[in-house]
Amino acid sequence: MGSILASEPPRIAGPVARPKKPRLPPPPDAWDAHAHVFGPAGKFPYTPGRGYTPPDAPVEKFVALLDHNGCAHGLVVQGNAHGYDNRVVLDAMSRYPQRLRGVAITDTRIAPETLRDWHELGMRGLRFHLMEKKPGYVRGVGLDVFEVFRKTMAELGWVMQVFCDWRILQDAAPTLREIARDMPVIVDHYGMVEASRGVNEPNFQALLRLVGEGAAHVKVSAPYRVSTQFPDYADARALHDALVAANPERLMWGTDWPHPSIAADVMPDDGHLLDLLFDWTPDEAKRRKILVDTPTRLFGN
Secondary structure, rough: OOHHHHHOOOOOOOOOOOOOOOOOOOOOOOEEEEEOEOOOOOOOOOOOOOEEEOOOOHHHHHHHHHHHHOOOOEEOOHHHHHOOHHHHHHHHHHHOOOOOEEEEEEOOOOOOOHHHHHHHHHHEEEEEEEOOOOOOOOOOOOOHHHHHHHHHHHHHHHOOEEEEOOHHHHHHHHHHHHHOOOOOOOEEEEOOOOOHHOOHHHHHHHHHHHHHOOOEEEEHHHHHHHHOOEEEEEEHHHHHHHHHHHHHHHOOOOOOOOOOOOOOOOOOOHHHHHHHHHHHHOOHHHHHHHHHHHHHHOOOO
């Protein structure tokens, strides 16, 4: 019995139930360009082999958060708890077709042609995990699977989104630069570079070069994943400033709601996260690029 219980994926905390109202509203047509939807488990079961078990975070709650923060649109990214079963994202988009777009995670159990059906429902990309060491649970797919879908993704105008182990960015940069000739490449969450290492960390410098060249987009999202300085993540500000200085047209923002695998005592407040973006990006024109122009260009069609 003990071994069975030990193998159960850990239950994780849910988001702040009543986040603060952001001090200032975002511009019209703003996007929350990174969030997840989980469950309800009775309708969309969580996958065996997942790394965690979330409390249900259904699409209605995400849309309510968009309204609360003043965002017109949201990008729903397939989360680990649902593995390669993208029905939860497809359902979300079909129910809110004017507001939501999606990014899927799949292995080769589906044919490349299936992406065309998903496109009609609002899917706009696939997400890949580039890890130094592959975790011992279902956590995405790598570049081998990307190559299977590459041609169809390019034909559809989709994005290639990557969640990276920051330690591989320098080595992966030539590959990402080459892929960017075919389609937009998006790197999640500041490249996951630990903020305490500073902007001169060689892997972050490699990411900065990609952004400066226009070869990569970066989500200036989830500073709590790169900083331990809750709740304002002061050391992540330098990473943010460097990326904005490099190329504000290649950045986008998202809450990463409902913040999977973050402990309850350091759970970020979603309204405060938008306030931080305003604090860290005081230039209104640059904020508009991050919140409106770039995500609309990538996902708004």
